[in-house]
Amino acid sequence: PLHPRAEAHGKVIVLGEHAVVYGYPAVAAGLPQGIVLEASPRSDPRLPITLTIPAWDLDLELHPGSDHPVARACLEVLAHCDGPVTGWAIRGSSALPPRAGLGSSAALTVALARLVYGPGASLDDVVAASLAGERVFHGEPSGLDSRVAAQGGVLRYVRGEPPRQIRPGAPLPLCIIPSGIPRSTADQVARCRSRLEHLPSVVRPVLIAVGQAVESGIHAIEHGDLDTLGVLFDVAHGLLGALDVSSPALDRMAADARAAGARGAKLTGAGCGGCLLALAGDAPESLTAAFPSLRPLFVEVAAS
Numbered sequence: 636p637l638h639p640r641a642e643a644h645g646k647v648i649v650l651g652e653h654a655v656v657y658g659y660p661a662v663a664a665g666l667p668q669g670i671v672l673e674a675s676p677r678s679d680p681r682l683p684i685t686l687t688i689p690a691w692d693l694d695l696e697l698h699p700g701s702d703h704p705v706a707r708a709c710l711e712v713l714a715h716c717d718g719p720v721t722g723w724a725i726r727g728s729s730a731l732p733p734r735a736g737l738g739s740s741a742a743l744t745v746a747l748a749r750l751v752y753g754p755g756a757s758l759d760d761v762v763a764a765s766l767a768g769e770r771v772f773h774g775e776p777s778g779l780d781s782r783v784a785a786q787g788g789v790l791r792y793v794r795g796e797p798p799r800q801i802r803p804g805a806p807l808p809l810c811i812i813p814s815g816i817p818r819s820t821a822d823q824v825a826r827c828r829s830r831l832e833h834l835p836s837v838v839r840p841v842l843i844a845v846g847q848a849v850e851s852g853i854h855a856i857e858h859g860d861l862d863t864l865g866v867l868f869d870v871a872h873g874l875l876g877a878l879d880v881s882s883p884a885l886d887r888m889a890a891d892a893r894a895a896g897a898r899g900a901k902l903t904g905a906g907c908g909g910c911l912l913a914l915a916g917d918a919p920e921s922l923t924a925a926f927p928s929l930r931p932l933f934v935e936v937a938a939s
């Protein structure tokens with residue numbers, strides 16, 4: 636049987652996306668906006684499991700032969716957890732935009748694993764189950780999204796190592812600006828890989844520099860040095876462009892955010908769409924005014 640209710644966080648990658656796939660560190664923050672799943676038994680236990688998330692326009696039956704990636708990912712999670720294969724209705728509510736680089740798929744797969752395992756499940760078990768689903772979306776997930784969706788907080792993450800909790804020395808005034816452009820994480824990870832394979836001697840140092848920006852960024856976060864963190868956002872955005880994962884639209888948005896007083900701005904997540912992440916300056920309202928149609932989301936990340 637499934638437990639009646641489970642939750643997971645959204646996430647925003649502060650620094651280190653893409654390089655984290657190759658074993659370099661990243662730092663990410665859990666978002667209070669996440670997902671809540673509720674499960675109830677269907678009238679006949681032989682009926683297929685349904686998944687309905689109105690906020691994401693999702694209304695699916697989880698059939699073994701389904702070619703819908705979300706259905707396939709959910710079935711992988713349920714199989715990993717030895718969960719039920721039929722007989723349940725699962726309903727989700729979420730304030731996260733889907734496919735925007737804010738960890739919607741990891742939040743879904745983490746919450747689904749928790750419906751099976753229950754509230755006492757270990758973080759490692761939940762993350763392992765979530766990863767079984769995340770592999771449907773792209774073949775080589777670093778695990779960062781699943782870890783932050785399960786654990787929340789601000790984490791330094793290196794693939795295969797236990798994450799370290801980071802305590803911000805001052806609240807981080809983050810502003811997440813959705814570009815409204817959908818993108819595929821799998822395609823973006825493939826673009827980065829193809830550039831690395833084409834020009835390894837040039838692109839490997841870029842990945843190393845992203846990792847260095849993460850270490851310097853963590854130092855700045857812990858010491859409340861927002862000005863240095865802002866500069867690192869700008870540097871990271873340039874490095875991500877060199878990895879072929881930015882886009883003219885994101886480059887323009889980053890320039891507009893800086894012109895509107897942000898301390899720095901970068902793409903966050905897979906890139907080429909998704910969201911821009913700005914570190915707000917002293918007048919965060921100017922960022923809302925600079926992107927009137929995109930509805931920026933402000934999140935103040937403080938020591939938990």
Ligand code: MEV
Pocket residue numbers: 648651652653654655656736738775776777778779780820824904905
């Ligand atoms: C996607 O949110 C983050 C990437 O670094 C991929 C991953 O970590 O698996 C692009």
